[in-house]
Amino acid sequence: MRGKGKLKEKLYEAQHNNSVASGIGSDLLLCPICLQETPFNDATLEHVPPESIGGREILLTCKPCNNRLGAKYDSHVARKIRFDGFGEALFKNGQFHERDVVTLELGESRMLAQIKRDPEEPDRIAFKVIGKNSNPVDVASFRQQTKDYKHGRDEPLKINMTASREASFIHKNVDLSWVKSTYLACCALFGYSYAMSPSLETIRAFLAGQSDQLPICKVIREPVVSDHRFIMHAQDLGLMLVKYEAVSVFLPCHKSSVDRFYESLEELISGARVNSEATFYEWPERFGQGLFWEVK
Numbered sequence: 001m002r003g004k005g006k007l008k009e010k011l012y013e014a015q016h017n018n019s020v021a022s023g024i025g026s027d028l029l030l031c032p033i034c035l036q037e038t039p040f041n042d043a044t045l046e047h048v049p050p051e052s053i054g055g056r057e058i059l060l061t062c063k064p065c066n067n068r069l070g071a072k073y074d075s076h077v078a079r080k081i082r083f084d085g086f087g088e089a090l091f092k093n094g095q096f097h098e099r100d101v102v103t104l105e106l107g108e109s110r111m112l113a114q115i116k117r118d119p120e121e122p123d124r125i126a127f128k129v130i131g132k133n134s135n136p137v138d139v140a141s142f143r144q145q146t147k148d149y150k151h152g153r154d155e156p157l158k159i160n161m162t163a164s165r166e167a168s169f170i171h172k173n174v175d176l177s178w179v180k181s182t183y184l185a186c187c188a189l190f191g192y193s194y195a196m197s198p199s200l201e202t203i204r205a206f207l208a209g210q211s212d213q214l215p216i217c218k219v220i221r222e223p224v225v226s227d228h229r230f231i232m233h234a235q236d237l238g239l240m241l242v243k244y245e246a247v248s249v250f251l252p253c254h255k256s257s258v259d260r261f262y263e264s265l266e267e268l269i270s271g272a273r274v275n276s277e278a279t280f281y282e283w284p285e286r287f288g289q290g291l292f293w294e295v296k
């Protein structure tokens with residue numbers, strides 16, 4: 001806990017100093033999402049990207065933003081991970097998560113079951129009925145039918161298995177979690193001049209819950225495994241390309257107009273060849289790492 005307290009103090013100071021240097025100074029920390037003044041005790045360490053995919057605590061946001069966006073969007077990232085993991089476990093002989101639940105259907109009977117793979121015999125899958133969530137009549141009928149079944153019959157015993165809603169997630173919410181993470185990574189790199197830029201207002205206000213207008217930006221997922229993490233700033237195109245492993249997000253640049261961003265985005269989406277003099281930055285390890293007032 002001591003280490004965490006130290007990190008929080010460091011980030012609080014870094015963010016406070018930067019907001020003062022940006023001319024928006026206040027005695028309290030400004031949450032980079034809602035821009036509300038936040039006392040030390042209400043500031044929380046924010047994982048960017050979410051902890052479920054190995055994100056690190058690189059800056060502070062206020063508790064309400066952290067909790068609300070965590071539940072609303074980041075939870076879908078965690079569910080997607082579990083869902084992807086479920087596919088791996090099923091088709092590539094991997095291990096299932098203890099919360100991987102499936103629905104089994106045999107004739108008219110349905111039941112919920114936990115799915116497990118025996119590490120000793122990886123090509124065998126075992127099911128454990130979840131009694132409290134299944135109809136006892138169905139479970140009994142299921143047992144009877146499998147018991148009555150004799151191997152070597154012409155007709156195979158047909159059991160349908162469906163992954164339950166436990167493993168469900170909404171793609172749009174996974175994307176919005178990435179918009180949040182990449183927006184915060186840019187805030188960590190460029191400080192409050194990013195968060196306060198009019199070009200970022202639509203995204204920031206949406207994340208802060210101050211507006212219902214969905215931000216226009218682009219999230220791309222590459223099928224190949226990559227460990228590249230960087231932020232590319234193309235001021236002439238009015239955009240940032242924020243890349244974290246297999247995910248790339250195009251966000252507006254804070255030093256250009258948002259209309260320039262929309263133009264460039266359209267060109268890029270249409271597949272046009274776009275030239276730019278871009279600057280590359282390493283993925284920020286913590287807020288303010290590259291900011292001028294830290295250089296001594």
Ligand SMILES: [Zn+2]
Binds near residue numbers: 033035065066
């Ligand atoms: Zn906030």
